[in-house]
Amino acid sequence: MSTRERILDVSLALFNTEGEVVQSAVDIANALDMSPGNLYYHFKGKEPIIEALFDRFEEEMTIILNGADSNVRSVEDNWIFAYIILEEIYDFRFFYRNLGDLMARYPSLATRFRKILAMKRRAVIALLRGQEQRGVVHIDQRLQTPLVDQMVSTLTFWLSLDLIEGGDRAGPQLIHDTVLQFMLLVVPYMGELGFDVLNEMLERHALLSQPQA
Amino acid sequence: MSTRERILDVSLALFNTEGEVVQSAVDIANALDMSPGNLYYHFKGKEPIIEALFDRFEEEMTIILNGADSNVRSVEDNWIFAYIILEEIYDFRFFYRNLGDLMARYPSLATRFRKILAMKRRAVIALLRGQEQRGVVHIDQRLQTPLVDQMVSTLTFWLSLDLIEGGDRAGPQLIHDTVLQFMLLVVPYMGELGFDVLNEMLERHALLSQPQA
Numbered sequence: 001m002s003t004r005e006r007i008l009d010v011s012l013a014l015f016n017t018e019g020e021v022v023q024s025a026v027d028i029a030n031a032l033d034m035s036p037g038n039l040y041y042h043f044k045g046k047e048p049i050i051e052a053l054f055d056r057f058e059e060e061m062t063i064i065l066n067g068a069d070s071n072v073r074s075v076e077d078n079w080i081f082a083y084i085i086l087e088e089i090y091d092f093r094f095f096y097r098n099l100g101d102l103m104a105r106y107p108s109l110a111t112r113f114r115k116i117l118a119m120k121r122r123a124v125i126a127l128l129r130g131q132e133q134r135g136v137v138h139i140d141q142r143l144q145t146p147l148v149d150q151m152v153s154t155l156t157f158w159l160s161l162d163l164i165e166g167g168d169r170a171g172p173q174l175i176h177d178t179v180l181q182f183m184l185l186v187v188p189y190m191g192e193l194g195f196d197v198l199n200e201m202l203e204r205h206a207l208l209s210q211p212q213a
Numbered sequence: 214m215s216t217r218e219r220i221l222d223v224s225l226a227l228f229n230t231e232g233e234v235v236q237s238a239v240d241i242a243n244a245l246d247m248s249p250g251n252l253y254y255h256f257k258g259k260e261p262i263i264e265a266l267f268d269r270f271e272e273e274m275t276i277i278l279n280g281a282d283s284n285v286r287s288v289e290d291n292w293i294f295a296y297i298i299l300e301e302i303y304d305f306r307f308f309y310r311n312l313g314d315l316m317a318r319y320p321s322l323a324t325r326f327r328k329i330l331a332m333k334r335r336a337v338i339a340l341l342r343g344q345e346q347r348g349v350v351h352i353d354q355r356l357q358t359p360l361v362d363q364m365v366s367t368l369t370f371w372l373s374l375d376l377i378e379g380g381d382r383a384g385p386q387l388i389h390d391t392v393l394q395f396m397l398l399v400v401p402y403m404g405e406l407g408f409d410v411l412n413e414m415l416e417r418h419a420l421l422s423q424p425q426a
Binding site: 142149 | 232234310311312313314316317323326327330353355356359362363366367369370373374376377378379393394397398400401402408411415
């Protein structure tokens, strides 16, 4: 692993666990057991580190979200897709915990974050269209945009909500709960089928939520 | 109006329009055409001003939210109730624009904000229970908590979402759109009736959204 990659990995871990605001370039150098001068040789301060982390996040998220159209063929696929998105966001959770503040401090990220939001929206629309074409859901056209808004919001604010509620759920449990929340949004549009899908989802969620041995 | 009230009114307007982070006690004194020493006589800095504004917000919000049980008797009442909540939040919008950051900086507010969140949740549950008792909605019991979560999230993150999306809607339009978003969440649980309610809601929303002369 290159020094540059190691700096990014350690910075990401620090930002995620300790919060980004309170970390300085010197803190990062200390955590790496590296002189601030050596760190500076690779990154000219904290901002370029954050931008490089956003590059990674953006690249991975783009690949994931662009797959919504071709890779999701069933309710099962939908469920897995929701996991993949939420786990990716969780890996870069410091971006999401305090979105407004982060964007105010790094305006260049705000524009790029909006593009990711727009990609999320397109992916959710593709998911719903696929389910409609397979006859799984029937959505009054006038309810589609509000439903998409709600699904995109859930994918965006789940970490803020947990933070504000003073949540004490561990990451994996929070992800299980949010996947369920996301999936249940579509159940009311499934008609009779919804009853079976609901049962299946709740069973799976209960199974995944069991305390690990 | 007392000097104390005038200080609070001007501070609220400043925080809402210019942002709270960038305002200092001296900025507030300047906006009031008052010496910093005179301001200090009334409030010992910015933090007690913010706390006094939160006192106001909390008091008004408590009255509004506690009325959900007794004052809401129809879909129409529900709609009006959503307006009242959103307009109250809009009056104190600086609290909501950057929740995570604000709570990190003023930990005493975090606990109090959580209580408001819990009140919102109880109010939404009361609204749904009322609609169920009147036979307007039928909600599978297992879908109730996720629906409540979604409604509470909408009432909490609408301003953050608009901020992140770089929204250019004026306040009243943003409120009209969010009331519709909130109300539409329940439509899929209304059965046949939902169709008429949906038509009515969309008509009313279109009417309210018309550009003012």
